[in-house]
Amino acid sequence: MKNELISGGEIFIRSLKDHGVGTIFGYPGGAIMKVFDALYDYRKTLHHVLVRHEQGAIHAAQGFARSSGEVGVCLVTSGPGATNTITGIADAMIDSTPVVVIAGQVSTDMLGTDAFQEIDLVGVTQPITKWSFQIRNPEDVAWAVARAFYIAKSGRPGPVVLDFTKNAQIEKAQYRPTTIDFIRSYVPIPATELGAVECAAALINTAQRPLVLVGQGVELGDAQKELLAFIEKAQLPVACTLLGLSALPSNHPLNKGMLGMHGNLGPNVNTNNCDVLIAVGMRFDDRVTGNLATYAKQAQVIHFDIDPAEINKNVPVDIAVLGDCKETLVAVTEQLVPTRHAEWLKTFTSYEREENEKVILPELHPTNDHLSMGEVARAVSEATAHKAILVTDVGQNQMMAARYFKYTQNRSIITSGGLGTMGFGLPAAIGATFGRPDRMVCSFMGDGGLQMNIQELGTIMEQKAPVKIILLNNNYLGNVRQWQEMFFEHRYSFTPMMNPDYGEIAGAYGIPFKRATTREELQEAIAEMVATDGPFFLEARVIEEGSVMPMIPPGGTVSQMLLEC
Amino acid sequence: MENKLYTLIVHSENFAGLLSQVTAVFTRLQINIESLNVSASSIEGVHKYTITACTDRNNIEKVVKQVEKKIEVLQAQFFTDDEIYSHEIALYKVSMSEFESQSEASKVVRQYNAHIVEVNPVFAIVEKNGSSEDISALYRELSALNCVLQFVRSGRVTIPKSCIEPVSQYLNDRAKEHTNKKKK
Structure with missing residues (x-):
């Protein structure tokens, strides 16, 4: 029916579908219920991934976008639901990741009254988004979604926030499918001279x-x-x-x-x-x-x-x-x-030889019994024929995986570069499994970062998301520990960390688990991980005080890298 | 690099919330805004911001680029004082008794080509249009005579000396691009 009046919430869902969205990462709440209600009718064609925390939703949307090149979509409620996405929005801004975050907002007549779960989301997110807009009536929904997708994806990509007031979700209007590919005040690609x-x-x-x-x-x-x-x-x-x-x-x-x-x-x-x-x-x-x-x-x-x-x-x-x-x-x-x-x-060549002798070979072939972080990364890369998508968390796991993985295909590394967000890896890997279901996704984590968004194991369980989790467990916040060792006279201020039994945790979520302490165990565990259809949790107990080398000390000169710490 | 007063002219769509985005760019680059004037421009639906700030050329270039990144900003440009003609307006509330008792005071007002726009037994209001320097100089002279009760000044209104109107040029170019895009 052409002139049918439908709710802003339904207009929104239909707009998403018309923009080719097939997957949404989200979490419902009071101020976004009308949208979730509309989504219920479209749940067979618009797959909603229920995360366990809104930070998980935004990082998953980032992982989706980075792996596929498409816009990642994240749907949350107002107030705390929205603020929980802030870290990911800032992360997407600094790493140029196209995501659209839609957050519920209190009704227009309640704005500015400190209503329940009200925050000034547009004001809060303006400095960390490419565009941030409040939808106040249902007639604007299709336009705002079209503009959001165009801005997020065109030119230098980035995050867009739509702050969707409750009344605009509930009130009715006609749906007119809208696409935007021109904004006169916005030049996505500057002219080349x-x-x-x-x-x-x-x-x-x-x-x-x-x-x-x-x-x-x-x-x-x-x-x-x-x-x-x-x-x-x-x-x-x-x-x-x-x-x-x-x-x-x-x-x-x-x-x-x-x-x-x-x-x-x-x-x-x-x-x-x-x-x-x-x-x-x-x-x-x-x-x-x-x-x-x-x-x-x-x-x-x-x-x-x-x-x-x-x-x-x-x-x-x-x-x-x-x-x-x-x-x-x-x-x-x-x-x-x-x-x-x-x-x-x-x-x-001479630099390669020097780094090989002093750093790479000792890392890949340690003379002691402890597993090194680098050898785990290289072994996983080899077992996947260097074709997996590498997702990392932040810290030593990130640097070691980035250094010792090999890349044969495009869009094979998803990592929080600019913001350095610990807790990014696990949810981003979930998103990557939806962005590229045809590729294996290996997520390298430290024991610190894993526990920052460990609740997303629940999402992996529920979605059967085939994330291969490789935990490099050294019982330390390793990167900070390394700096304390090198620049703070070994004063390990709050970097040693007591860890839970990850086997029990993986077991509770029904995720196959292997722990590796020796090289033989590592090889077996990796083989099993690669052969397993679906998620897998590999805990590698690595050397506790391992350091990432070489290193340009903070504020140092690129030509003066330290090869030993 | 040398610090000097730059005038930034920004044209934007009339879009709520843009002002704070523009000023946030200055804050992030640790630049204080000296004056700020926002109004409708001569083009319908287009707003104009005139902002002055003391900084160096490198920083003002960064400001321009960051401001231009805001989606609803049409164009941002910076100028030095020799490239623009600008005016401010200032009001000086002077004590009537002090003012009347010193003949020097009304002489100064005339010298500066200022006008008295309000008179009552307690105070008079002097209005001065002109350059920032003249406005400050008049303030100093009246202050020296001890008769200023209050003093306020506006931000700048500025018009570049160049004959090209870049924002109209920009809008024409964009309109052409849009038409070409549609044809394709």
Whole structure:
């Protein structure tokens, strides 16, 4: 019926379906009941994943978005339901993840009265969203959803919040399917200047020692193939940021490894040896640059980015190539002269050898009986033929997994990079299993971060979400412990942590469990984990005082990495 | 880099809640806003913010980019004082007894081309339109004569000296893009 009047709640659900949404992560509550009531009629085609805490919902939506490239959707109630998503919204903002959070809100006539479960959600989330909007009447619902999806996904992606008042959910209006692909005040992709493309190509053509820094922008822009053509034509060595690790296969000869505080020696040192630094879709985070006063001062810098605000933000840039890197990389590649840079490429080898001897081999083949974090990560990566999606929590588990996993496919690392949110890993992994049901999802956790959102084991149980949990248990908040060891004279202030019996916990949730203390047990447990259909919980009891190396100490210079602590 | 007074002109859609987003950019970059003036612009439905702040060029460039990222902001631009013509208005409430007893006082008012807009037995109100400097200078002179009871000043109204109206240009370009997009 064309002119039928339906509730704002139903308009909302139909709008979601019309925007291709198939999965929602949420938690009901008083101020969002009308939407949940409407959802009940659509539950067969719109799958709602009931999480155990709203923080789980937002991180799951992030995991969904990061794995699939689609917008993640999170549905919660007002007040505490909404504030519980704040950490994830901030996380999505700093890591450019497209999510739409819909939160209930008290009725319009109650706004500003400190009503039950009322908070000024738009006010609270404005600084940490791309867009935040309050829906106050049912006629605006379809428009607001259309705008939210367009803004979240276009240009540099990011989180959008819709604050949905109760009366707008209940009151009726006609549903007019709406899509938006133009907002006059919003330019998602800035125009590329032809001159910038020419200058960039000319500079790269004259470079003797070029180095390409690849960030998540390449994955977000779906420009992995374009990147490959670009670097291969002029034989440009590449270093990846944490979030950009799977933009280029790990085994590609031009992939020289990871940048940053716990990255690889070669790319970090050579950042201060290169003559032209070519940043693509990355934002010169301080964990990548170390001390800016000594960062790449010798180099001319070219920056490809979709966000003009990233240009000259941290590192002064000589040539800015604005635009979509899927197009700008092609335009620059066309003007590149095939080159070899053989001498320059060779310089990475000695650093690789040094890091291998002093760090990597001892980590992968420890001479003592304790399992190392790195060997667990590598073993899991190998057992999955390097094809799994790696989800990590934050801390040593994150750095070790990122370093020792190998990546063969795009969008294979989901980790909280900018915000560094402990508790991210478990719910994000749940989201990833829905975003890419065809791929295995391995979630590396520490004993600290696992317990920050451990309630989501309930979601895994209920959804039978095939998350492979790999707990690197060292009975410490390991990363902080490492800093205390290195910079605070071994004063282990509140980093030792008493742990529960994780076997019993996994058992209570009906999740198959294996504990590994020895190498034999580890191999057996991994084999069983990979062969198991559905979720699995592998607890690796790793060396207690293991450290992530190499390291650029905080405030240090990229070319002066510590190889031993 | 040297700190100086910059004037930021922002054009935006008329959208509730945008002002706090714009000012939050200054706060985050640790820049104090010296004056702020928000009003409807000459273009229907478009609002104009005129904000002055003391900072360096690097920071004001960052402010512009961050402000432009707000979805409903059409355009943000910064200017130095030599690139704009700007005016403020100020009101000085002066004590009638002090004012009348010193002939110097009304001379100063005339010198500065200010007007007396209200007179009663207790006080008079002097109004001055002009540059920030003139307004401050008049305040200093009247204060020296001990007759100022109250003093208020507005934010700036500013018009760039350049003949191009960039926001109209922007809106035209966007309208064209929209038409082309539809055709495709």
